[in-house]
Amino acid sequence: MSSIVEQPNANEAHHAHHPAKGFKRWLYTTNHKDIGSLYLIFSLTMFLIGGAMAMVIRAELFQPGLQLVDPHFFNQMTTVHGLIMVFGAVMPAFTGLANWMIPLMIGAPDMALPRMNNWSFWILPFAFLILLASLFMPGGGPAFGWTFYAPLSTTYSNDNTALFVFAVHIMGISSIMGAINVIVTIVNLRAPGMTWMKLPLFVWTWLITAFLLIAVMPVLAGAVTMVLTDKYFATSFFDAAGGGDPVMFQHIFWFFGHPEVYIMILPAFGIISTIVPTFSRKKLFGYASMVYATSSIALLSFIVWAHHMFTTGMPVAGELFFMYATMLISVPTGVKVFNWVATMWKGSITFEVPMLFSIAFIVLFTLGGFSGLMLAITPADFQYHDTYFVVAHFHYVLVTGAVFSIMAGAYYWLPKWTGNMFNITLAKWHFWLSLVSVNVLFFPMHFVGLAGMPRRIPDYALQFADFNAIISIGGFAFGLSQLLFVAVVIKCARGGDKVPAKVWEGAEGLEWEVDSPAPYHTFSTPPVIK
């Protein structure tokens, strides 16, 4: 192991210790901290763009009837909002955190494959440039929903669908390269003495996520490729006229799609498992069970995909299998929630901003998990399917789940990255405004969904008007609150109270042994793990 670690040190001697200046520094950088920052900045930008699209959606839905945009544009907004938030905001944010934190947490000098790391980031902006550009072309961008079900994406889509396909291909290649890098780094570059069961949980959850990524992103690439050839090269994968089957699209898509939702939540589990012990001033309760729970969630995620397809006319035996398999996942998830609560139990808890977001995560993610259980009940799903209840469910797990964990992680490590404490008052405003508005935004969606309001439609029946007005107000408030986050981050990067190496007194881990801000090169000599 030591020979692996020493080699980059020898190389570093040739480098200048201070990076090149200007744009080229960022374009050519192979430094994991630089690339981590690039990913995080990119993710925040995409979060704001995707959020702006959500604002268009909520503005149109503020009142019944068609006011602001025509239905075709509305469809493009729901589609691209979903694609951007999933592939542009949440996934790159986790990859950014992985880049920044994994080498620091395992005592590695950098990621294992730094040049590939540069590539995996820099192709990403082009993917989204292509996707966003398609919105401005004649015929508009993709309008078939982020799930691009055939035949909507094949027979009934416009010619710009090729741009969508290539954009998804590039996003897929980027995240596959990122995942490979994470796996190689964790397997090969752990500091001597960092045994598997000493790995910080964020590293563990990311390792498992990376395996999910390399298992299912190629399947997504296959699905978009089939859409491409069906649409442009007269194949019939999903076209009954040529012997294909549109239902098969859904099987292939959700074989990717369900593990994908765990790709977006497992690293969140890692972040929460890092933050909760810090501010409870206790060791994490049940470390080993956390590792096993994460692994079993990942394995189970491959056998539950058809719970998205209960209404496609599956045989009862299939529906029952997928129902019970899905419900089984709540067992390891329940173990995790139990462990977080048990960690806080009788701890000397303080409510710093990262902890506030973490506690909100635990409560609200669990709520999203419960509505997921409701959706898993096959007979009930026939009523919930494709209604706002589904929208409420996945926004609770993705916004108050994944996004809140990213915010928690950002506030937790921002002082380590910048060397400055963020403006705590402003950050608390951000938290409380977000917490209230996010629930005003998503909670009433459960009600309109149960009452039968369908998703992805720019108009609705009059009885849903009041709830939709409330939802939209919550949406605008939540969207504006995120500008506070931007302000906090920018202010913190510019300056603030200096922080010591160990920013939070209850924190544990190698990342708190390096200076704040973390020097450009860290752990050139591997640390010794007790």
Add this chain to the structure above:
Amino acid sequence: MTHAPLLKRLVLICIGMFAFAFALVPLYDVFCDVTGLNGKPSLEQAEQSTQIVQNREVGVSFTTHAQSGAPFEVKSKEYSVVVKPGAMREVMFSAKNNSNLDKVMQAVPSVSPGKAAKYLHKIACFCFDQQPLKAGEELEFKLLFYVDTALPSDIEELTLSYTVFDISEQLVASNN
């Protein structure tokens, strides 16, 4: 560096999973064939029926629809029939080519509920073959079928639906 072996394995997994996505296509068909799921009935001629269950009746309805853009008008002479399991029944269909070009039609059957698919046996069906229709021509086609005596007792009626496709262009392409 010693990253190469691990890197190679990970890249192979990715390539394998990409291939797996395409392998799902034949796997899906095999799975549906074996289990009879998805309402895909057999496209081969069935054996003659040998026995009839006298004390049971099953309703069989017919629907037809042409793929959007296909210039065919296909209708069954009877909307629905009541049959005894095992009893053979003939139903006439008419198909018309509404365009002013010669076309070739292919009908694809589907049975609902899906699990009834393997209990509906067709002895003669226009869906077994491609059917050429001259411009403006109208032809009659025969469907000879029976319902298997082993049809599960909870199925009291089933629907045989035909979707007709215009395969003229695919034929030209494959002949070239």
